[in-house]
Amino acid sequence: MTATTVQSGGFDWHGHRLTYEIWGEDGTPCLLMHGLLLDSLMNRDLARRFAGEGYRVILLDLLGHGGSDKPEDPREHRIDFLADQAVACLDHLGIDKALVGGCSLGANAALHVGVLAPERCHALFLEMPVMEWSATFAGVLFLPTLSAANYFGWLMRPFARGIRRLPRPDWESAASVLNALSTEPEMVKAVLHGYVVGPIVPAARDRRSVRVPTLIIGHGRDPLHEQRDARSLASEMPNARLLEANSILELRTRPERLWRGIRPFLEEVRPSRPGRSRKKKPQRRAEAHRDQ
Numbered sequence: 001m002t003a004t005t006v007q008s009g010g011f012d013w014h015g016h017r018l019t020y021e022i023w024g025e026d027g028t029p030c031l032l033m034h035g036l037l038l039d040s041l042m043n044r045d046l047a048r049r050f051a052g053e054g055y056r057v058i059l060l061d062l063l064g065h066g067g068s069d070k071p072e073d074p075r076e077h078r079i080d081f082l083a084d085q086a087v088a089c090l091d092h093l094g095i096d097k098a099l100v101g102g103c104s105l106g107a108n109a110a111l112h113v114g115v116l117a118p119e120r121c122h123a124l125f126l127e128m129p130v131m132e133w134s135a136t137f138a139g140v141l142f143l144p145t146l147s148a149a150n151y152f153g154w155l156m157r158p159f160a161r162g163i164r165r166l167p168r169p170d171w172e173s174a175a176s177v178l179n180a181l182s183t184e185p186e187m188v189k190a191v192l193h194g195y196v197v198g199p200i201v202p203a204a205r206d207r208r209s210v211r212v213p214t215l216i217i218g219h220g221r222d223p224l225h226e227q228r229d230a231r232s233l234a235s236e237m238p239n240a241r242l243l244e245a246n247s248i249l250e251l252r253t254r255p256e257r258l259w260r261g262i263r264p265f266l267e268e269v270r271p272s273r274p275g276r277s278r279k280k281k282p283q284r285r286a287e288a289h290r291d292q
Contacts, residue, residue, distance in 0.1 A: 004051050010067075011092040013085055016076070019067035020089060021059045024051035028270045029098035031058045031086055032125070033106030034176070037183050037191065039066030041176035042103065045252055049259065053266045055099065060089050062109070064191045066179070072186045077194025079105070079201075083112035087120055099269065101125025104225060108201050111233075114210045115202040123269035124214040127251065128225035129233055131201045137223035138200075146192040153185035160184055173252050207236045215265045217258070219245035241265070 010019040021040055030050050032043045040059035047057040061068040062082050071077075086109060090098055100110045100121045107126040114124050130138060149156060164182035168175040201207075214237050218230020225248070234242035243261045245251060251258050 004048055011089065013063070013088045016063055016069040016071060018063060018069070018085060018089065019061045021047075022056065022093075023047035023059065024056040027051070027054045027056040028122075029058065029090070029093075029095045030055040030125075031060060031089060031098045031100050031110075033060055033062060033082070033086065033102030033109050034065065035102075035104035035106060036195075037065065037180040037188065038176045039179055041066075041172040041179065042252075043106075044172045045255075049255070050266070053263060054270060055266070058089060058093065058098075060086065062105075064187055070187050070190075072190045074190045074193035074197065077191050078198030079108055079195055080112050080116075080198050082109035083116050086110070086113050087117050090120055096120070097122045097271075099123045099125060099266075101127070103127040104130055105195075111207070111210075112202055114212050114214070115206045118210060118212050121212045122271055123265075124210075124212050126214060126230075126233070127217040128219070128222070128248070129201070129216065129229055130225060131229035131233065133226035133228040133232070134224055135200075137226075141224060142192055142196070146189060146196070149185040149189035149192070153189070156185040156188070204236060207233065208238070211238050213265075213269045214240040215243060215262065216240055217243045217245055217251065219247060219250070222248050 004023050005025050007022040008019065009022070010017050012018075021044075023044075032046060032050075034040055034042050040061050043059050047059055050057045062085055064070050064077055082105075086100060090096075097120055100113050101107065101124060102110045104127070107129040108131075110124055110126055111129060114121055160182045163178055166178060168178060216230050216234045216237075218225065218227045220227045227244070230242060230244075234240045243258060245258055
């Protein structure tokens with residue numbers, strides 16, 4: 001694959017600084033968001049591929065993640081607030097409409113954008129949404145983590161700081177996981193507390209009203225991202241289609257089979273005239289990040 005120009009920048013959102021990367025010089029805008037406690041590193045492989053299909057990809061670090069600010073007040077962290085952060089990023093870059101998507105938490109955030117601001121989306125790309133069927137396992141997994149961060153942060157803190165000192169692997173998705181494991185317990189507590197208070201996913205009646213073209217990627221053998229959620233969402237949304245992965249890692253380790261389904265969708269939904277960009281481009285960080 002050819003070299004891809006990468007830029008970086010940031011903007012203010014309700015008194016907090018949010019950061020992003022942009023992959024590609026021009027093309028149809030695409031905003032991708034990461035999973036819970038991860039960061040934009042996890043979507044870099046996708047950004048390269050999307051850029052190769054004629055998209056200009058924005059990888060947003062949501063509040064409390066990556067290079068963005070990390071307030072410890074749980075009231076700042078709600079999943080429906082993430083939709084506002086995504087729209088604010090588009091506003092900052094002067095983008096009218098974009099393909100909006102993400103993985104897991106990012107998929108839920110993108111779905112909220114589709115409900116709250118469908119006029120800003122020419123398509124949705126939802127990988128592994130976490131919805132009603134996934135709620136039981138999500139509670140089993142995250143409530144003990146929240147309790148540990150709240151009451152036993154003194155035990156978690158040395159572990160997180162030890163992980164932070166480890167070298168990061170070349171595989172950026174694995175590096176993103178290590179970054180998540182190095183999160184300070186105060187931030188784990190704030191993010192998880194905020195997320196369990198607010199609505200995790202839009203109501204089914206609101207999902208049925210979203211007519212934006214949507215590609216949903218789901219897979220089995222993953223109780224946190226139940227295949228039943230992906231299937232039910234695909235049946236609810238009038239213009240959605242479902243693509244089933246063999247595993248949670250297929251798209252990031254052996255993407256060729258899935259890409260045969262993703263590429264036609266990207267070509268189909270790409271508008272003849274990309275959303276305009278009125279503002280000055282962010283500072284260029286690197287001239288040529290070459291794909292591995």
